[in-house]
Amino acid sequence: MRYIRIIVLGLLCIIVLFPIIFTITNSFSDHTSILDMYGAVLMSGGEEAIAKYGEFVSLNMFPGESSLEQFKTVLWYRTDAIYAFWNSVRYTVVIVFFQVIVSAMAAYAYAKLNFRFKNILYFISIVIMVMPQQVTLVPNFYVLNKLGWLDSALAVTVPAIFSTFGVFLLTQFMKDIPASISEAARIDGAGEWKIFLKIILPPAKGAVSALVLLSFVENWNMVEAPLVFLKNKGLFPLSIILNSSSLTSLGTAFAIGTVFMLFPLILFLLFEEDLVESIGFTNLTM
Incomplete structure (x- = not known):
């Protein structure tokens, strides 16, 4: 049974x-090499394509002729990709930074404070x-239109800052922190801000790290919001x-994909333990 489990997990x-x-291996191939390997699929539908590339693909994970020319094109000549990359960095960093702040403060209120309609608001x-995110696109569009924020960076960043998932994740952590600790701090004269920053937030460091990772990946891959709220391709x-x-630059397309997934992979390796710990802990406290 053990070996069967290992085989199944290995296949998965x-x-x-x-x-x-x-994606990574093909990013080192040029357009012609990629067509030679996968032209049967990419250019299917015509007798000329079948005669040139055959009816089946030639799957080669390690291309014989490798080149860094595609990455040079992406990082130097493709100005649209360079601007888009820095747009992604700008949007994601701003969203993650403010989302963590807003989510942590809201989670503290739900977990440790008593106020009217708390349970209803949390529900x-x-x-x-x-x-689904698509449900909120229409109301967000009307609000952003009234504020005059459409076709600007604010249209993409501001709605994403207020994440209910981040509030839920941090609330589950903060609820497990004994209330006696914060009560003792209040007796000693500590205010709510000091209790939040010095007592409640440090034990939730793992949850905050997990939220940073999950929020980064989600907003790094944003598609719907930019397409709906932005018209300026810049x-x-x-x-x-x-x-x-397009098909005219397949090698460049694979190179862009490699650059695109590089940042989330690095961030995942840095916060992997915090993510696993937070998921398991949240399941136990729900």
């Missing part, structure tokens, strides 16, 4: 990692959390530029 790992390895937050993030790469 290969399936999960295959798109990543496929509404959970309902909003389980709703403001598009890299996730939108990826979709615009």
Whole structure:
């Protein structure tokens, strides 16, 4: 049974990692080499394509002729990709920074403070959390239009800052911190801000790290909000530029994909333990 489990897990790992390895290895190939390998799929539908590339693909995970020319094109000549990359960095960093602050303060209020309609408001937050993002696009569009923020960076960043998932995640952690600790601090004369920053927030460091990772990945991959709220292509993030790469630059498209997934992978390796710990802890405290 143990060996069967190892084999099954190994196969699942290969399936999960295959798109990543496929993208990285093909990013070192040029357009012609990629067509030689996958032209049967990419150029299907015509007798000329079948005669030139055959009916089946030639899956080669390690191309014979490798080159860094595609990355040079992406990082130097493709100005649209460069601007889109820095747009993604700007949007994601701003969103994650303020989202953590807002979520932590709201979670402290739900977990440690008593006020009217607290349970109702928390229930509404959970309902909003389980709703698809597309549901909120229309009301957000009208609000942003009234504020005059459409087609600006504010249209993408401000709605994403207020994350109900971040509030839920941090609330589950803060609820488990004994109330006697904060009560003792109040008796000693500590204010709410001092209790929040010095007593409640440090034990929730793992949850905050997990929120940083999950929020970064979610907003780094944003698609719907930029397409709905932005018209100026100069403001598009890299996730939108990826979709615009055509068959005329397949090597460049794979290189852009490799650059795009590099930051989330690095961040995951840095916060992997905190993410696993927070998921397990949240399941225990729900």
